[in-house]
């Protein structure tokens with residue numbers, strides 16, 4: 001919430017060295033814990049605004065299993081909860097396949 005004793009601390013004040021690891025809790029409600037490694041300390045570049053994002057993970061898409069059977073690669077948007085429970089594995093589907101074969105089933109949207 002921007003308060004507390006650590007709120008005004010800057011990363012440079014933590015006396016970290018290259019290779020050091022820290023834990024970073026993003027949200028105290030959900031407890032999303034990031035393991036952060038300080039890879040490199042470099043001089044600031046002129047004309048660059050900090051902080052800045054230098055790299056991002058690509059979302060790890062998962063694919064519709066019904067489309068996959070037909071040799072198509074369609075990103076799955078749904079997980080059929082009913083079929084997943086019945087088959088003991090994750091049954092992933094695109095919008096069209098969900099409507100065609102699982103229309104009365106309870107399903108959850110996949111968030112990437």
Ligand SMILES: [Zn+2]
Nearest residue numbers: 064067094097
């Ligand atoms: Zn499909």
Ligand SMILES: [Zn+2]
Nearest residue numbers: 080083102105
């Ligand atoms: Zn189903």
